[in-house]
Every structure is written in C-alpha cells, then in structure tokens.
Amino acid sequence: MSRTRLLLLGAAALPLAACGASDPASPGQGGGGVVVVPAPAPAPAPAPGVGPNTAEAAFATTTVSGVTVTVAEQIAVVNAGTNNVLTGTNPLNGVAPTGSALNVGAFDASTVNPFFTRTSYIGAVNPAGDTWFQGWTCNSSTLNLGPGNASCATGLSRSAAAPAASACPTGTTDAGTANNYRLCRLPAQVSGTLSLPRVDGVAYQLNGRVDVGQDRGTLGTGGAAATLTIAAGAIIVANPIDPAPDFLVVNRGSQINAVGTATQPIIFTSQQNLNPANNGDSSQGQWGGIVIAGRAPIANCSSGTNNADGTSTTCENIVEGTVTALYGGNAPTDSSGTMRYVQIRYSGLELTPGNELQGLTTAGAGSGTDISYIQVHNSSDDGVEVFGGRNSFRYMVVTGADDDGFDVDTGWRGLVQFLIVAQKLTGATTDSFATEIDSNGNEDALPRTYGQYANFTFIQTANAPAAIRLRGGADFGFYNGIVKSVAACANIVAGTEANGGKSTIRAANAGLQELGAPVFRSVFFACNGN
Known part of the structure; x- marks a missing residue:
C-alpha cells in the first residue's frame, strides 16, 4: 500500500448495509434452455x-x-x-x-x-477535536498522531546536559553511563516495594529477566509478593550487552503501579533508543517486553480442565516466552496493579519458533487490573497479547507491530474501548492481523473466549488475509x-x-x-x- 493511499484522502457517500442487504448473488434457476448472455462492456480498471x-x-x-x-x-x-x-x-x-x-x-x-x-x-x-492520544504517544511513519507527540525514534525528553550523579535510587545499582544517561540497574528479583522516581539524566536498566515478586500460586499462597512503583516521566531501558533476553515479569500476587501523565509518560524502551541515531522506522525486537501474570481464570490449563465459571484451583499454564512464569487461577477480580500513560517501544523477541515475547502480555490478569493509555510501538511480534483472564483496557494504541496488533485468546473475557491499531507500512509478517481472536485450537475449552471492542480503528497495511481474524469458537462483539x-x-x-x-x-x-x-x-x- 502506498503512503499516499494510507492518508485516506477524500470520501464517498454510501448507504448503510441493512440486514439482508448485500447478500451474495445466487445462481439463477434455468428453465432447461441455453441462455446466451452478451459479453458486458469492459469495466473501468481500478x-x-x-x-x-x-x-x-x-x-x-x-x-x-x-x-x-x-x-x-x-x-x-x-x-x-x-x-x-x-x-x-x-x-x-x-x-x-x-x-x-x-x-x-x-x-x-x-x-x-x-x-x-x-x-x-x-x-x-x-471527529469533533478529540485529543486523548495527544502528548503521551509517539509518532512514526506508521502513524502520525499529531504535533503534540515526539518521534518514537528520538523523543526521550530531558533537560540534563550530562548524566545524573552517580547515586542511584535505593534498590537499584549504578551500571555506569550510556548516551549521556546514568544507568541505574534494577535487581533480578524485586522484593518488598521498589520505587523508581523520575530523575533527569537517569535511565533505569533491565539486565536480563526482572521478576516482580515470586509466584503466589492459583490461591494466592506461595512466594512473597512485591510491588514495583514507577513515577511519571521515568525511562526504563533494556541492556543490549547482556546476552540474556531482557524483560519484566510481574508475577501472580504482585503488582506494578506505573502511572504516568499525558505530559510525562513512562517509557519502556531499548537502550539503543537513547541514541537517536540508532533507531528508526524499521527498528524492532531490541528487548523482550512486559509480562503481567495474574490469578484470574484461563481456559488452556496445562493439565486438567476448567469450567465456565473458572473455579478450578489447579488450572494454570506457563506464559509464552518466559519458560517459568505461571498464570491462571480462580480469582476473576484479581489485581496486578495499574499501568497508565505508558509507552512500550521496540520490544518483542522470538526465543524459539512459536515462542515469543510481545510488547505487552497479560496472562490471567483479573478485572481489578487497570490498564489504560498504553502505546506499544514496533514490537517484533504482537503488540498486545492477552492470555485468558478478565482484565479490560481503555485508550490503547498499537503502532508498527510485526505480527498482530491486539491478540486475545485462551478464555479471555474482557472489554476494550478506544483502540487504535496501525500496522507498519512495510515488512510485517504475512499472517499479521490488526486483531486476532482465538482459543488456541481448543474450540470448546471453558471459560470460552468472549471479548467486546467498542470504538476501535484498525488500519491494516500488512498484506495478511484480513484485518480481523476471529476463530477458535470464540464469542465476540464489535461496536x-x-x-x-x-x-x-x-x-x-x-x-x-x-x-x-x-x-x-x-x-x-x-x-x-x-x-x-x-x-x-x-x-x-x-x-x-x-
């Protein structure tokens, strides 16, 4: 698709397709004779x-x-x-x-x-001047959301002319400097409460897998819970030198409270993004992403089965891409915390074929989890993937995903309102959909996948079979x-x-x-x- 056509210039009035309208043509019933139909005049070339x-x-x-x-x-x-x-x-x-x-x-x-x-x-x-996406999202050639947004490749605002002083906030360690930022490294295991304030000239660093808390099981018992709190305007980057995949896991029973603002979003990105010369429209897959695991019901139990109410206390599974992080349980209202006004840039990793990390993964997250005003940009796999659970979303933007923009499956029963998905202009996979809705091949697993989207805009530029793929026996509503x-x-x-x-x-x-x-x-x- 050409850049000119993506701008979608002009319009034409159309009637609404009423119930029963636009039915496919059916073969006529002949009377036994041969009917010769004159050849039609050539249609204008599209x-x-x-x-x-x-x-x-x-x-x-x-x-x-x-x-x-x-x-x-x-x-x-x-x-x-x-x-x-x-x-x-x-x-x-x-x-x-x-x-x-x-x-x-x-x-x-x-x-x-x-x-x-x-x-x-x-x-x-x-159309009457809505600006909910202004200020906290970033622009690229995939989608320009207006002059109030910085470039995804260069928009890491700061005022410091040099890295911050060497004293990193409590709970983090000094990892030196890079591209004029002080790197304050998160521990591999976040215990208790860890707060990351915004410090001009500081970027917090993920070094390999970072776990928030220890898994507390389907019943909320087991390892110790923890809370990671991130202040508005903070920047979190992944270490490109460490050979281990860099990603953040919020384990069952723990919480993340990452609350930015419209003028000071929290930005998760690659360390390469600190240097504007290193990233562009084709950059992707430079780190893993964020995984939020919860104790709400799921349908794809690793052993046994669940029921429609999701009451199983043994139904759980391992989050794709993590090897060990478990999700699922019988707590539909479980809360894994709050994420608002957050950007997730240049994420997504394929660890093995078919085993990928997305930009944002929620797995068994409960309805008490608050996720809104989130942008995922240039994930090398899905922008957002939802595995079961009951969590809902508001004000979501997915730009430049290499695979699906918003992917839901395995018994997710939630809601999304105000969702923009715009795929990259070139280079996406041939099986990438604006949204993919699934049950992982188990057509009647319970709880049945049932999601509802309201006020969504899908701009499908990848040459996949379609913009919306709905399969696996899933129920759905589109409004x-x-x-x-x-x-x-x-x-x-x-x-x-x-x-x-x-x-x-x-x-x-x-x-x-x-x-x-x-x-x-x-x-x-x-x-x-x-």
Missing part, C-alpha cells in the same frame, strides 16, 4: 492496488479441519447486526472518521456493559468500529462442526457457554484499499 469493493470481497475464507465459514455465512453474520457498512471507502482523516463514516449512527455500547462510555461516533476518535484494510476486512474461521454447527458462528448454547455468532453493530468496513 486504481493501482485497489481491489473490488463488494460485500463479498470484504471477507476472506480459511479452511480448518475441512470446515469453512463461507463468505455468504460471514456476510449473514454482519448483516444480522445493525448499521454496518460492508462497501465503505476513505473513512479516515488521520485517525478521525470522515466522509460517509460520519453518517453511521453510533451504537450505545453502555447498554451492553457499563464499562463502556456512550459515544455519538464510530471509531476510536471523536462502533472503523476497519481500513489493504486486504479483506474480516476472516471468520471455525475448526469444528461438533456441538451444533460451525464452532465460531453456531447458535447459542448455554450448556457450552456459547453466546452464538459474533455481533457487529455500527462497524464501517473499507476493504481492499478502498
């Missing part, structure tokens, strides 16, 4: 790189275990909702809705869950969204026809904790570069 703009072209199909959710079935799912547009064009001016996207009546998501704020618009940004994609917009996949039909679109079944087919309300699709 603009370079722009594909067909039909309801059918909005969807991609994938066959798993001999089961295919057809294009017709996917259209029927979307048309069963309300106020959805399947043949939209040019819906964005930057990240704000424009053109015919302004005419789509917003759905009141607060009627679904009080977590959601009622809005009068679709997409993540209010007030804009999907702008160079490929198809959605790819609904089922892996089995057991228990009453194709797993991801079959009818509701309370005995299976099955809510029925996914729900789309007030979602605007502009697919295939249109």
